Amino acid sequence: MNSLLELENIFLEIPKCDAPILNRINYTVYAGDFIVILGSNGSGKSSLLKLIDGRYSATAGQIVLDGKLLRNYSSKKSSRAIKTLTQNCHDALFISMTVLENYLLVKQQYEPKLFSLQNKRERKFFQEYLAQFNVKLSDKMDQVVANLSGGEKQALALALIMLYPPRILLLDEHTSALDPSSAENLMRLTDKMIKQQHMTCLLTTHDLAIAEQYGNRIVALKNGRVHQQIEREEKIQANQALLLAACY
Numbered sequence: 021m022n023s024l025l026e027l028e029n030i031f032l033e034i035p036k037c038d039a040p041i042l043n044r045i046n047y048t049v050y051a052g053d054f055i056v057i058l059g060s061n062g063s064g065k066s067s068l069l070k071l072i073d074g075r076y077s078a079t080a081g082q083i084v085l086d087g088k089l090l091r092n093y094s095s096k097k098s099s100r101a102i103k104t105l106t107q108n109c110h111d112a113l114f115i116s117m118t119v120l121e122n123y124l125l126v127k128q129q130y131e132p133k134l135f136s137l138q139n140k141r142e143r144k145f146f147q148e149y150l151a152q153f154n155v156k157l158s159d160k161m162d163q164v165v166a167n168l169s170g171g172e173k174q175a176l177a178l179a180l181i182m183l184y185p186p187r188i189l190l191l192d193e194h195t196s197a198l199d200p201s202s203a204e205n206l207m208r209l210t211d212k213m214i215k216q217q218h219m220t221c222l223l224t225t226h227d228l229a230i231a232e233q234y235g236n237r238i239v240a241l242k243n244g245r246v247h248q249q250i251e252r253e254e255k256i257q258a259n260q261a262l263l264l265a266a267c268y
Contacts, residue, residue: 051220057238059224
């Protein structure tokens with residue numbers, strides 16, 4: 021099996037911090053993996069994703085994507101290959117614009133040409149597309165994003181990412197700001213879309229129930245180190261007691 025992403029001896033240090041944020045991380049991601057990165061607050065989960073998507077730079081070590089150092093990709097190519105969805109809708113959406121306007125802005129990035137808000141074909145396509153993610157959203161095309169519920173905003177952000185699917189999707193506790201019902205609905209939707217697109221995904225969470233139910237591999241972080249790896253066969257048998265012992 022060929023690797024898609026390799027983390028090789030990764031260190032991340034911050035001046036005046038007693039210990040590294042990430043310490044000697046070595047991990048291989050294969051195409052089609054859905055990896056759950058499990059750990060408590062401060063374990064280094066989010067920092068690891070920020071290294072992968074380029075928001076942080078490693079103190080030492082290297083990240084390899086498709087056999088090529090990630091730092092050697094252009095910013096345009098790397099941003100299209102790796103996309104991140106966080107719990108903060110401001111990272112993915114223009115909240116002062118309408119749902120339809122957000123769609124047209126994303127499309128403009130990939131298919132540069134003049135779009136019209138009155139284009140009936142574009143409107144119909146996106147309305148039908150949105151219904152797969154949230155039926156209510158398809159009736160709110162002209163609403164300003166700021167007026168949507170938290171669950172609707174996250175569903176819209178996911179829909180926009182999936183318009184042009186990345187090689188790797190990073191989910192940084194993307195359900196954690198939602199109420200339990202909305203979080204569960206979004207997680208089920210996310211899992212469904214990942215499977216439909218045969219996408220490679222890394223998801224951070226401290227929620228043992230999510231780690232138990234989703235993904236095919238688990239890497240548990242503790243104090244910036246890989247504390248335990250749970251592979252496919254063991255993941256099938258994993259329960260919350262096992263996962264609790266893996267990272268706490």
